[in-house]
Amino acid sequence: MPENVTLLYSGDVVGEPGRRAIRQLVGPLRNRHRVDFCVVNGENAAGGSGITPKIFQELRDAGADVVTSGDHVWDNKEILPLVGVESRLLRAANFPPRVAGAGSVIVEIPSGAKLAVLNLMGRTFMRNLDCPFRVAEREVERLRAETPLILVDMHAETTSEKIALGRFLDGRVTAVLGSHTHVQTADERIFPGGTAFLCDAGMTGPHESILGREIQPIIERFLTQMPQRFEVARQGIRFNGALLRADPSTGKALSIERLNLPLE
Numbered sequence: 327m328p329e330n331v332t333l334l335y336s337g338d339v340v341g342e343p344g345r346r347a348i349r350q351l352v353g354p355l356r357n358r359h360r361v362d363f364c365v366v367n368g369e370n371a372a373g374g375s376g377i378t379p380k381i382f383q384e385l386r387d388a389g390a391d392v393v394t395s396g397d398h399v400w401d402n403k404e405i406l407p408l409v410g411v412e413s414r415l416l417r418a419a420n421f422p423p424r425v426a427g428a429g430s431v432i433v434e435i436p437s438g439a440k441l442a443v444l445n446l447m448g449r450t451f452m453r454n455l456d457c458p459f460r461v462a463e464r465e466v467e468r469l470r471a472e473t474p475l476i477l478v479d480m481h482a483e484t485t486s487e488k489i490a491l492g493r494f495l496d497g498r499v500t501a502v503l504g505s506h507t508h509v510q511t512a513d514e515r516i517f518p519g520g521t522a523f524l525c526d527a528g529m530t531g532p533h534e535s536i537l538g539r540e541i542q543p544i545i546e547r548f549l550t551q552m553p554q555r556f557e558v559a560r561q562g563i564r565f566n567g568a569l570l571r572a573d574p575s576t577g578k579a580l581s582i583e584r585l586n587l588p589l590e
């Protein structure tokens with residue numbers, strides 16, 4: 327069995343500034359930490375909303391092995407032809423059954439081990455998808471028949487739903503990493519069963535912002551309730567994510583380190 331595997335994850339990548347951080351930081355991070363596999367959440371990579379085939383390729387070229395997504399996955403319709411064709415682009419597994427695309431993928435990493443990535447979406451304050459817990463149970467059982475190394479991107483609004491999913495899957499997956507809120511939490515830990523957890527990995531993008539968008543139009547929206555254009559902000563670019571080590575024979579996490587790195 328190969329040695330421990332190292333996984334790199336990035337939370338929601340926002341717009342061009344977020345993609346610049348991925349282009350400039352993922353390569354060096356991969357080298358420095360001997361990363362075997364990198365997962366990037368690309369749901370906001372195209373101008374803050376959705377993703378396009380060209381941007382998917384840009385993230386891949388920058389070192390992302392699999393691109394996950396969330397509620398904004400369909401915002402840019404250019405992506406639709408790629409959904410279901412490109413297996414390394416995931417949408418949440420708990421969309422209704424006849425929705426195009428897949429919510430999980432198994433990829434062989436260079437060391438020879440297989441890594442599964444499963445993308446789920448929460449339901450609290452979000453869309454009314456199928457139950458992420460029941461879908462996770464079914465999907466994890468299917469994936470574990472192939473590999474114990476499973477990384478789950480739980481794209482959800484509330485801390486409780488994410489922690490509940492992490493506890494529910496403890497001992498059955500390598501990691502449950504949260505995305506969607508664009509705000510990194512400081513609760514990284516390994517649960518008793520060996521599942522690494524981080525409630526939200528945060529946002530790779532401009533942090534001198536409100537969740538990646540220019541500050542003033544959002545304040546104006548709250549003050550007046552009038553529609554505003556929410557441009558992607560430009561300043562304070564940071565990479566937000568996590569670095570994990572895991573035992574490929576058991577799938578258990580050995581360490582989790584939260585990453586919050588400036589671009590410069």
Ligand SMILES: [Fe+2]
Pocket residue numbers: 338369370396398506507508
């Ligand atoms: Fe997002």
Ligand SMILES: [Fe+2]
Pocket residue numbers: 369396397398481505506507
């Ligand atoms: Fe989202």
